[in-house]
Amino acid sequence: MKPTAITVSELNKYIKNKVDADEYLNNVYIKGEISNFKHHYTGHMYFTLKDEKSLIKCVMFKAATSTLTFMPKDGMKVLILGTVSIYEAGGVYQIYCKAMQEDGIGDLYKAFEELKEKLEKEGLFDKAHKKKIPIMPNTIGVLTSQTGAVIRDIINVSTRRNPNVYIKLYPIPVQGKGAEIKIVEAIETMNKYKLSDVIILARGGGSLEDLWPFNEEIVARAIYASEIPIISAVGHETDFTIADFVADLRAPTPSAAAELAQVDVKEIEEKINSYRNRFKIALKKKVEYMRLRYEKALASKVFKEPTQKINEYYMNIDIKLKNMEVIVQNKIKEAKLKATNSIARLDTLSPLKTLVRGYSIVEEKGKVIKSIKQVQENDIITVRMYDGRISTKVQKVEE
Amino acid sequence: MERTNSFEENMQNLENIVQELEKGELNLEDSIKKFEEGIEISKKCNEILENAEKKITILIKKEDEITEENM
Numbered sequence: 380m381k382p383t384a385i386t387v388s389e390l391n392k393y394i395k396n397k398v399d400a401d402e403y404l405n406n407v408y409i410k411g412e413i414s415n416f417k418h419h420y421t422g423h424m425y426f427t428l429k430d431e432k433s434l435i436k437c438v439m440f441k442a443a444t445s446t447l448t449f450m451p452k453d454g455m456k457v458l459i460l461g462t463v464s465i466y467e468a469g470g471v472y473q474i475y476c477k478a479m480q481e482d483g484i485g486d487l488y489k490a491f492e493e494l495k496e497k498l499e500k501e502g503l504f505d506k507a508h509k510k511k512i513p514i515m516p517n518t519i520g521v522l523t524s525q526t527g528a529v530i531r532d533i534i535n536v537s538t539r540r541n542p543n544v545y546i547k548l549y550p551i552p553v554q555g556k557g558a559e560i561k562i563v564e565a566i567e568t569m570n571k572y573k574l575s576d577v578i579i580l581a582r583g584g585g586s587l588e589d590l591w592p593f594n595e596e597i598v599a600r601a602i603y604a605s606e607i608p609i610i611s612a613v614g615h616e617t618d619f620t621i622a623d624f625v626a627d628l629r630a631p632t633p634s635a636a637a638e639l640a641q642v643d644v645k646e647i648e649e650k651i652n653s654y655r656n657r658f659k660i661a662l663k664k665k666v667e668y669m670r671l672r673y674e675k676a677l678a679s680k681v682f683k684e685p686t687q688k689i690n691e692y693y694m695n696i697d698i699k700l701k702n703m704e705v706i707v708q709n710k711i712k713e714a715k716l717k718a719t720n721s722i723a724r725l726d727t728l729s730p731l732k733t734l735v736r737g738y739s740i741v742e743e744k745g746k747v748i749k750s751i752k753q754v755q756e757n758d759i760i761t762v763r764m765y766d767g768r769i770s771t772k773v774q775k776v777e778e
Numbered sequence: 779m780e781r782t783n784s785f786e787e788n789m790q791n792l793e794n795i796v797q798e799l800e801k802g803e804l805n806l807e808d809s810i811k812k813f814e815e816g817i818e819i820s821k822k823c824n825e826i827l828e829n830a831e832k833k834i835t836i837l838i839k840k841e842d843e844i845t846e847e848n849m
Contacts, residue, residue, distance in 0.1 A: 513786060514785070514786055514789070515785040515786060515789075515826070520837075525836065534834060538832065538834075541830075542832060543827070543828075543830035543831055543832045544830075544832060544833075544834075545830070545831070545832070545833040545834075545835075546833070546834045546835070547835050547836075547837050547846065548834070548835070548836045548837065548849060549836075549837045549839075550836065550837075564839075568837075568839060568844065572844055574837065574844070644827055647789075647823075647827065648824070648827065650789075651792065651820045651823050651824060654792045654793070654795075654796055654816065654820055655816070655817065655820050657796045657799070657800065658795065658796065658799060658812075658813050658816045658817065659813075661796070661799035661800045661802070661809075661813075662799065662809055662810065662813045664802065665799070665802060665804075665806060665809045666806065668802065669806050
């Protein structure tokens with residue numbers, strides 16, 4: 380009997396049905412290491428899961444990838460829940476992944492929480508210990524991988540904010556065994572030689588395992604001991620590491636760290652300008668205010684009254700002077716009148732007037748002779764006339 | 779280090795001077811003094827910003843020695 384040949388498709392279909400009928404293969408829980416990982420542009424993930432001896436092809440369709448809490452990549456140890464089935468067209472069997480988790484993650488989480496609690500109790504996260512980040516650092520030290528997007532992002536953001544920025548990159552391995560030792564060494568060296576005014580400790584996103592160096596106790600202690608302020612920017616915004624808790628400032632991303640470490644020079648220049656304007660306005664206001672005060676003061680009674688008073692005084696003095704003048708003049712007049720009267724009276728009494736009328740005064744030795752009895756014959760007597768005197772001798776005295 | 783400190787101090791000084799001037803409690807002479815001081819400090823700040831030089835370097839550690847190379 381000639382056997383009937385079947386087609387390849389029929390065979391593959393047959394095998395597929397066999398496999399699909401196996402309940403155990405419908406829900407396998409398997410662990411292994413990822414290799415040959417490809418994230419297709421359609422959103423599906425293709426990779427190989429392996430251990431020391433064998434490997435199996437895996438596919439994770441886009442719909443299932445939305446449940447992932449990490450980005451799978453080569454070398455990562457994972458736990459997978461999936462279905463083993465046959466890809467008929469390729470004649471290969473593979474795992475169709477429904478869910479994937481990082482292997483050993485439970486242990487890491489436990490270690491993370493324990494260390495976090497321990498360091499928190501010790502006060503390594505205390506706000507009081509956190510140093511101020513300088514707003515205008517001379518130099519920014521960047522501790523990260525020399526290759527990759529992180530350093531480029533930091534340089535881009537920093538130079539955009541300050542075209543004259545001074546960045547010193549200290550290359551460090553950011554994952555893998557021994558990375559923590561290099562990170563500690565870098566922090567210590569930066570401090571020992573005072574190589575910058577601020578440090579950015581940065582790393583791109585990754586699995587908890589990748590970020591693990593930043594969860595190491597020695598790194599935490601080195602950050603705590605650093606005299607140079609440290610900004611941590613490890614992983615994505617949602618990733619928190621021990622380094623983030625100890626650092627003086629935590630930035631959600633490396634780009635954000637660059638923004639926090641470097642002021643925007645344009646902004647600062649605008650601020651300085653606005654200060655200058657405010658100085659000018661304030662001074663102008665002051666001068667204006669002083670001018671108004673001056674004018675107001677000048678207009679006030681305090682300044683007006685004294686001049687008025689002085690004028691009044693002057694007026695008083697003038698009036699008094701005038702009064703005095705009048706009084707004095709009156710006095711003079713009075714005196715003159717009195718004098719004239721006296722003189723007039725004197726005049727009438729004056730013997731001279733009588734003399735003018737033809738009378739004479741007879742004197743002897745200065746004595747007025749009023750009687751014949753006062754003279755004898757031959758006496759020398761003086762006859763006073765109004766215009767002179769005559770000396771004569773008495774010839775005869777008769778009664 | 780010096781630039782960092784002086785810059786922050788200067789910015790703080792500018793802020794203080796603005797506040798003092800805007801309060802308007804100083805007499806005219808002191809106001810003018812403060813104004814001049816403020817303008818002087820703002821000039822210094824601008825100088826610091828303008829005189830800095832762009833530099834991006836990579837630190838290389840060999841044993842106990844650090845060398846700096848342009849990137």
